[in-house]
Amino acid sequence: MKVGFIYVDFLKGGGGKFYHGIAYLSSVLKQSGHQTELFHIKENKDAVNLGSWLQRCKPSLLAFTATTNIYPYIKELAVSVKKDRDIPLIIGGIHATLVPEQVCAERLFDFVCVGEGEGPLAELCDALEKNQDVSSIRNIWVKTPAGYTKNSMRPLQEDLDTLPFPDREFMDYAHSYDLLRMRRGVFMASRGCSFDCSFCCNHALKKLYKDCPESYVRFRSVDNVIAEIKEVVKRYPGIETIIFHDDCLLLKKKWFKQLLEIYAKDIALPFSMNARVELIDRETLASAKSAGLRVLSVGIEHGSENIRKKLLNRNMSNKQIIDAFETAHGLGIKTISYNIVGFPRERFSDMLETIKLNARVKTETIQISIFYPYPGTKLYDIVKEKGLIGAESLDSYFEGTILKFSPFKKRQIKFILDNFESLKITYQFLLKFPAIIHAPIFYGSLFSMWTLIFLRLENLVIALARPLARVFKSNVKKRRDRQFVNA
Ligand code: SF4
Structure with missing residues (x-):
């Protein structure tokens, strides 16, 4: 079956970075005979193309990953997808793992993956493809009319060498921030x-x-x-x-x-x-x-x-x-x-x-x-x-x-x-x-800074010092860029 992934990373600044989490999921799914495709939202404006991407990609399952900061944005995307399409949604990642109850309370996602997702997602896709029962897959919480079936946890993937290498093509590594920039x-x-x-x-x-x-x-x-x-x-x-x-x-x-x-x-x-x-x-x-x-x-x-x-x-x-x-x-x-x-x-x-x-x-x-x-x-x-x-x-x-x-x-x-x-x-x-x-x-400056902030004068001071700060910042930036390039 075909699994579409949605990954949003522009909120952390400098979108377009490689992410091991979903790259591993993609390679494991491909190893199990499934297809994967990514909709990578590197800038806010990319989201407007989600509808046409879904139209073309036609995934049978749509997978989201979210940190706590990004979760409200992911929720909005999920709502907009569900409005127009009847496609099963799954969410995983650190937020769903740490607060699955909160995520389930919103009843947006058909499946919530708790913990490491390679084994559970592959098992879920195999079962969906074969029209088999999906209600008891370990690590996957499954939406039911009455709530969610909260399946138990499987042990961690002990031997990491058994995983295929993360799928860089899927994340278009050749055009990623990491490689290009x-x-x-x-x-x-x-x-x-x-x-x-x-x-x-x-x-x-x-x-x-x-x-x-x-x-x-x-x-x-x-x-x-x-x-x-x-x-x-x-x-x-x-x-x-x-x-x-x-x-x-x-x-x-x-x-x-x-x-x-x-x-x-x-x-x-x-x-x-x-x-x-x-x-x-x-x-x-x-x-x-x-x-x-x-x-x-x-x-x-x-x-x-x-x-x-x-x-x-x-x-x-x-x-x-x-x-x-x-x-x-x-x-x-x-x-x-x-x-x-x-x-x-x-x-x-x-x-x-x-x-x-x-x-x-x-x-x-x-x-x-x-x-x-x-x-x-x-x-x-x-x-x-x-x-x-x-x-x-x-x-x-x-x-x-x-x-x-x-x-x-x-x-x-x-x-x-x-x-x-x-x-x-x-x-x-x-x-x-x-x-x-x-x-x-030090203690004199601590007192003066505290006073400046107390008197709401810190912005004035920063504004006066801005031209100097600009020169300083650009020097620091140049130094930092050089450091990474030379590293
Ligand atoms: S537990 Fe502490 S040392 Fe380990 S990754 Fe987290 S912040 Fe770093």
Whole structure:
């Protein structure tokens, strides 16, 4: 049978990216003898062509995937499809997985896929094609007149090597943002993360798979990963760098060492990856550098040890973070830091701690987002219990908060978000001087910034500084682009 997929990614900024989730689904379906086709909404205006695409593609099942941010948009699309066509709809992805009850309450989708979807979707398509009973497929919740049949979970796909490589043609990789704009090949060598940060979906997913905790973190074999990279690099000669999107490749150091040995011999392209601070050590990074590691992305998330430990369940010290970045920089590896502002109980001075820590670690590139409580996570439960959830959802975690903060706190968050990079550079400059000089300047500037925001003058100051900021921003952008290109 033919399965149409709808994938929306423009809300995250820069649509047109490759997505492993549905690319794996497509390859598994094709392996089972089905056909797949994608309607990729890279810009809002693309959605107007959905009707004509459906007319031409004529799928027998229409599959949606959604994160929490994108879900309201996906709902609108599903409603518009159902209005004109009698076609079964299925939804999967992280939102449907973490809050299937909420999704079912809307009765829009005929099937809701909970958890990893390769096995369940293939089984569903086989059954639909053969007109067989679909009511008891594990991981699939099936709409009935009385509600939904909530089928149990199947174990996780333990051996990832048994999956075919993700289907890049289906996602038109040759014209993707990754290849055309960034000249990069993106790969996933593993699934899952063994840490339990309170804002991240990993601990919520572990709860879902509580019957098979030992297999939650899975790595493909090194040979399997290398074979895919070789094949993709050969097929898309424009690839100049390799990006590993895995949560943390250092979770299995022995495996990582083997990967580096073969990668250096057989691939030898510059690469980048994510890593958790506690797992970074000089010897491993030095081998990674020799194999081609150019950019290391590390989650700082917050500059206050107290907030990290008590609220985010991240037990690393500031010293560990500083040492990890120093190790990377000492070996000539560039770094990207991930950061979040807008947590409950976070004061303005705490937000500045995050900027200060970024200045201390001298990271070349910063990603800063606003805290978004994802349903199913511990931090979501905390803010929900405190009655802090305001808006139902927001398109992007780079634009605003859904928490019921005072307008003053919202302006503080916005101020930090807009000025994170310039404040980081300023602190980096100040830190060259002894504490006796930079400490009073820090606390003086904290007081002045707080006052500016209080008096609603921050926009005036930003407007006056705008010409300078523009020059600064373009320099930072150029530097960042160069960094990725050279990576
Ligand atoms: S280390 Fe990263 S991927 Fe792992 S649980 Fe924490 S935030 Fe999630």
